[in-house]
Amino acid sequence: MRVKINVTGIVQGVGFRPFIYRIAVKNGLTGYVRNKGDAGVEILVEGNEQSIHSFLRDLKEKKPPLAQIHGIITTTLAGKNQHTKFAIYKSSEEKELSGSVIPPDIAICDECLKELRDPKDPRYEYFFITCTNCGPRFTTIERLPYDRENTTMREFPMCSFCQKEYTDPLNRRFHAQTVACPECGPKAYLTTRTGEQIQHADAVREAGRLLSEGSILAIKGYGGFHVAASVTRDEPLQALRRAKHRRAKPFAIMARSLEAAKSFAEVTSKEEVLLTSYARPIVLLNKSDAYGLSPLVAPDLHNVGVMLPYTAMHYMLFDRVDDAAFVMTSANPPNQPIVKDNTEALKTLGDIADYFLFHNRKIAYRCDDSVLRVHGTRPSFIRRSRGYAPAPIMLKEKAKRCVVGLGGELNNTSCVLLENKAFISQHIGDVENVETRAFLQEATNHLIRLTNSRVDTVACDLHPKFTTTALAQELAAENDWQFVQVQHHHAHVAALMMEHAVDEAVGVVCDGYGYGTDGSAWGGEILFCTRESAEFKRLAHLEKQPLLGGDVATRYPLRIAAGILSKKVNVDGWLLKHSGHLPYGETEAKLILNQLQKGVGAIETTSCGRVLDAVAAILGVCYERTYEGEPAMKLESAAINGKDALNMKPLIRGNVLDTTQMFHEIFENIGKVSTADLAYSAHAYLAEGLASLAVEKAVEAGVEAVGFSGGAACNQILAGVMRRTVEAAGLKFLVHEAVPAGDGGVSFGQAVVGGFFWF
Ligand SMILES: [Zn+2]
Numbered sequence: 033m034r035v036k037i038n039v040t041g042i043v044q045g046v047g048f049r050p051f052i053y054r055i056a057v058k059n060g061l062t063g064y065v066r067n068k069g070d071a072g073v074e075i076l077v078e079g080n081e082q083s084i085h086s087f088l089r090d091l092k093e094k095k096p097p098l099a100q101i102h103g104i105i106t107t108t109l110a111g112k113n114q115h116t117k118f119a120i121y122k123s124s125e126e127k128e129l130s131g132s133v134i135p136p137d138i139a140i141c142d143e144c145l146k147e148l149r150d151p152k153d154p155r156y157e158y159f160f161i162t163c164t165n166c167g168p169r170f171t172t173i174e175r176l177p178y179d180r181e182n183t184t185m186r187e188f189p190m191c192s193f194c195q196k197e198y199t200d201p202l203n204r205r206f207h208a209q210t211v212a213c214p215e216c217g218p219k220a221y222l223t224t225r226t227g228e229q230i231q232h233a234d235a236v237r238e239a240g241r242l243l244s245e246g247s248i249l250a251i252k253g254y255g256g257f258h259v260a261a262s263v264t265r266d267e268p269l270q271a272l273r274r275a276k277h278r279r280a281k282p283f284a285i286m287a288r289s290l291e292a293a294k295s296f297a298e299v300t301s302k303e304e305v306l307l308t309s310y311a312r313p314i315v316l317l318n319k320s321d322a323y324g325l326s327p328l329v330a331p332d333l334h335n336v337g338v339m340l341p342y343t344a345m346h347y348m349l350f351d352r353v354d355d356a357a358f359v360m361t362s363a364n365p366p367n368q369p370i371v372k373d374n375t376e377a378l379k380t381l382g383d384i385a386d387y388f389l390f391h392n393r394k395i396a397y398r399c400d401d402s403v404l405r406v407h408g409t410r411p412s413f414i415r416r417s418r419g420y421a422p423a424p425i426m427l428k429e430k431a432k433r434c435v436v437g438l439g440g441e442l443n444n445t446s447c448v449l450l451e452n453k454a455f456i457s458q459h460i461g462d463v464e465n466v467e468t469r470a471f472l473q474e475a476t477n478h479l480i481r482l483t484n485s486r487v488d489t490v491a492c493d494l495h496p497k498f499t500t501t502a503l504a505q506e507l508a509a510e511n512d513w514q515f516v517q518v519q520h521h522h523a524h525v526a527a528l529m530m531e532h533a534v535d536e537a538v539g540v541v542c543d544g545y546g547y548g549t550d551g552s553a554w555g556g557e558i559l560f561c562t563r564e565s566a567e568f569k570r571l572a573h574l575e576k577q578p579l580l581g582g583d584v585a586t587r588y589p590l591r592i593a594a595g596i597l598s599k600k601v602n603v604d605g606w607l608l609k610h611s612g613h614l615p616y617g618e619t620e621a622k623l624i625l626n627q628l629q630k631g632v633g634a635i636e637t638t639s640c641g642r643v644l645d646a647v648a649a650i651l652g653v654c655y656e657r658t659y660e661g662e663p664a665m666k667l668e669s670a671a672i673n674g675k676d677a678l679n680m681k682p683l684i685r686g687n688v689l690d691t692t693q694m695f696h697e698i699f700e701n702i703g704k705v706s707t708a709d710l711a712y713s714a715h716a717y718l719a720e721g722l723a724s725l726a727v728e729k730a731v732e733a734g735v736e737a738v739g740f741s742g743g744a745a746c747n748q749i750l751a752g753v754m755r756r757t758v759e760a761a762g763l764k765f766l767v768h769e770a771v772p773a774g775d776g777g778v779s780f781g782q783a784v785v786g787g788f789f790w791f
């Protein structure tokens with residue numbers, strides 16, 4: 033019998049062909065296996081029927097740990113057997129199937145780690161030790177098929193030792209495209225901030241020592257540069273904050289080990305699984321009582337973003353020092369993508385870093401670290417990038433169109449929806465300027481090429497002035513693609529619905545800003561969405577509140593607070609008393625009061641984020657937003673040990689949840705009730721109010737599922753209270769599992785509307 037087998041999924045770069053070789057030989061079959069240009073694998077087996085069945089069983093049951101099989105197509109061939117042995121062929125260039133994809137970058141495996149520490153091993157203490165089970169993939173592959181000459185490893189011809197392992201089907205490094213050793217592979221070296229090389233036999237460990245002593249280093253990793261510093265010394269962190277114009281934004285840190293992470297943070301079993309997974313994401317961990325890191329790492333927050341080492345280089349940084357962790361933050365100039373090239377690094381990071389730890393392997397595609405948070409036992413993506421992208425999200429059915437979604441503006445990603453797979457790009461960032469726009473375009477084109485997709489539709493936001501909207505229009509015109517605009521919050525709910533395979537849902541979407549169908553600012557929305565239509569119904573929303581001074585108010589939430597409070601009380605005395613927290617003090621306060629009196633200078637928003645910001649301001653938790661989400665994040669931290677002391681009943685008028693009364697009540701209780709309890713009460717009111725409104729609407733419409741999406745869905749208190757309210761009503765509560773609840777999931781939602789709803 034002769035059978036041709038096409039396998040799609042993540043089957044290249046994960047040790048799949050040697051595995052096929054082994055099971056073919058074991059079952060006494062002849063034939064071949066080869067990688068295909070679309071990232072799939074083609075197998076031909078010859079032998080008796082029983083052996084072929086046994087081979088197919090092994091294929092499904094014993095596949096390598098990192099392989100993901102999405103589809104197996106078998107075709108029985110006529111004719112005589114032609115092979116006398118089983119062989120691994122060189123890749124074919126043919127492109128028949130589409131929709132397979134290369135794997136994400138994978139953290140160093142245990143076997144490589146053991147070799148790294150073995151003085152007898154030829155790769156002893158080699159910073160770039162990898163094998164078929166680990167190492168960079170997505171960030172090193174320029175094009176398919178995944179062969180060495182198509183990766184940035186082609187600049188490092190293998191020595192005879194590496195070559196021998198590479199060509200031995202029974203070796204762990206058989207066809208490991210990143211195989212290298214100190215003899216033939218990439219080299220690490222240390223330079224000053226101006227690029228002069230520092231002669232040192234052990235550059236990586238010397239870098240660790242410099243960090244430990246208080247220097248700031250720029251360190252080149254798999255997907256880009258990190259800026260690293262001590263977690264206990266204030267001076268380098270202060271310098272870093274000054275240089276990066278990051279006054280308060282938390283820095284992610286890398287702990288030397290899980291035990292070290294437990295010395296300053298609480299780690300639940302679910303968090304432990306995530307921290308030590310192949311993807312090695314940053315996980316937001318609650319600071320423990322023994323938290324002894326500098327307050328400058330994650331100022332005024334109850335949690336801190338921690339990851340574990342994921343390359344040999346990272347492990348070696350800690351070898352000669354006692355530090356439990358180092359700050360390890362993405363090196364990106366304000367509003368620009370993460371730095372990936374050596375010359376670019378020297379140019380843009382030279383005034384931040386004291387030293388550079390470089391290597392001479394090029395990064396093909398940049399990729400930031402991923403960030404997750406755990407609610408109870410549910411992981412929730414804040415950023416889905418390294419370790420996950422570009423592995424597809426598998427859907428229960430096939431889309432009717434092949435769509436590319438370009439996302440919104442902040443924290444953006446793009447998404448290629450092909451049949452039943454959604455390929456979401458790595459984190460792109462805020463698409464506001466030419467650099468990030470170029471990165472978005474490049475990442476999207478790369479994704480389309482890698483997946484061999486024939487796109488016919490482009491989806492984008494409704495906002496007429498977004499860079500992504502303009503880009504979508506251009507692409508539609510250039511390629512003759514269908515052009516679909518999707519309202520921001522609709523995209524959020526559509527993403528939820530497709531993740532959970534439900535046909536209709538009432539979705540609560542809470543975030544900072546989304547352009548509404550009426551052109552106004554939305555952000556505390558209850559929508560009814562169905563797959564039967566590209567339209568949605570806005571069922572209810574938060575009360576409109578004024579932003580005095582427009583965008584300035586999102587930066588200084590005291591302005592929002594003044595606007596809300598003035599609906600109930602005279603705020604003159606209060607605002608003047610707190611005018612020290614406005615950049616222009618009393619003068620500015622008087623101007624605001626004047627505007628209030630005349631009723632001018634404000635735009636209105638239903639944003640949930642802005643209400644939380646305003647609560648943070650009146651409670652003195654945060655007066656200025658220096659990074660996205662800061663006041664609301666600090667308010668959650670303030671509330672984390674609080675209780676619902678005020679127990680306010682949701683005040684619902686028609687389709688609007690009142691926020692003025694709640695706000696006033698909090699204001700009245702300042703000084704009488706603890707800040708923690710007041711902060712918690714505000715969360716409880718909003719979550720309970722929105723959830724009961726959503727439940728009421730869902731019951732009316734006979735809908736069984738209520739979902740929660742938007743950036744605020746990362747908030748543990750809001751999500752927790754909402755879940756209790758919805759489940760108490762006997763309805764199904766949907767939250768995101770595979771894509772971020774925030775704007776990193778919008779491109780997926782847009783693609784879903786374009787590919788499934790829009791007919
Ligand atoms: Zn390995």
Ligand SMILES: [Zn+2]
Nearest residue numbers: 191194213216
């Ligand atoms: Zn070598």
